Amino acid sequence: MDNLSEMLKGILEGIVLEIISRGEIYGYEITKKLHALGFQGIAEATVYALLLRLEKNKLVHITKKPSDMGPPRKFYTLNERGFEELAAFWAKWDFLSERIHLLRTNGGEKNV
Amino acid sequence: MFSHEMKEKIKQFAKEQAPYYLEEAEMTYMEKLRRKTGETKSKLMAKFAKFKSRSETAMEAENDMILYMSDYMKDLMEQGLSEQEAFERAKEELKFRSETTKSADLQERIVAHYHHMDIADYEAIGLFYGAFVFLGLSIGALVGFIGSGGWEMFLSGGWIRTLIGAIVGFLIGTGLGLLSNAIIVLKRKK
Incomplete structure (x- = not known):
């Protein structure tokens, strides 16, 4: 779908956390997963910057493994704080999607 | 997979671009300085x-x-791209979008400007402009009026000199207003 980037800005971190939570994964592999999910419009730089942020905020555990390019490749898994952040993300998402659904179906009225 | 030359190009690109992605908090003092000063980077590094x-x-x-x-x-x-084409595309995609930094810097400067702005200075500048313009207009018109021969001559062509005097006075007044503005700004800079 086109022009998703603005809407994705607030939730991309949650999406990436969910991808990482499924098992050890490296940077570009995450981008490929996102593309496979249909998020084609996400710029490569966005994911790179996001991974730096996740690392800075200590949401991921990193394992370095040798690579054929020289520097070691980083593999990401979620740490405890990462899982907490992911749970918070889904809680917010559930709240938001429920309200949006309510708005769409009943114009925001709960008991209609 | 990549030629030696290409590996060097990738390394060079990463060396240039990666620091921009790091948030300010993570940078050393030198890195922050380097980012702020862009053009003088090489001098600073040396x-x-x-x-x-x-x-x-x-x-x-x-x-x-x-x-x-x-x-x-x-x-x-x-997907079929050559090594060079792939490099060019990746470079374009991964190049740091400096607009964010620029706009952040601009915002910082605007905030600093308004933070340090003294209302009294702006009031003084406005009063200087007003005073000089009024004085210039009055003196210019008066000189023109008297110089043209006073009331007797005013209706028979003297009004033109009065008008010219008023315009010149207005311009002199505005000029003096600008001068006072410049003096205030220079004083504030010290």
Whole structure:
């Protein structure tokens, strides 16, 4: 779908956390997963910057493994704080999607 | 997979771009300085070469970018692009969008400007302008009026000199207003 980037800005971190939570994964592999999910419009730089942020905020555990390019490749898994952040993300998402659904179906009225 | 030359190009690109992605908080003082001063980067680097200027985090970000870019390029090459084409595309995609930094810097300057702005200064500037313009207009018109021969001559052509005097007075007044503005600004800079 086109022009998703603005809407994705607030939730991309949650999406990436969910991808990482499924098992050890490296940077570009995450981008490929996102593309496979249909998020084609996400710029490569966005994911790179996001991974730096996740690392800075200590949401991921990193394992370095040798690579054929020289520097070691980083593999990401979620740490405890990462899982907490992911749970918070889904809680917010559930709240938001429920309200949006309510708005769409009943114009925001709960008991209609 | 990549030629030696291409590996060097990727490394160079990552070295240039990766620091921009690091948030300010993670940068060493030198890195922040370098980012702020852009053009004088080489001079600064030469001057402070003896100090440790690249944090471990920055080097890690650089390595991450090398691998990330390589993976992306491999992906593009599998899709049929040549090595050079893949590099150009990856460079374009991964180049730091400096607009964010620029707008952040501009915002910082605007905030600083309004933070340090003294209302009294602006009031003084306005009063200077007003006073000089009124004085200029009055003196110019009066000189023109008297110089043209007073009331007797005013209706028979003297009004033109009065008008010219008023215009010249207005311009002189505005000029003096600008001068007072400049003096206030220069005083504030000290």
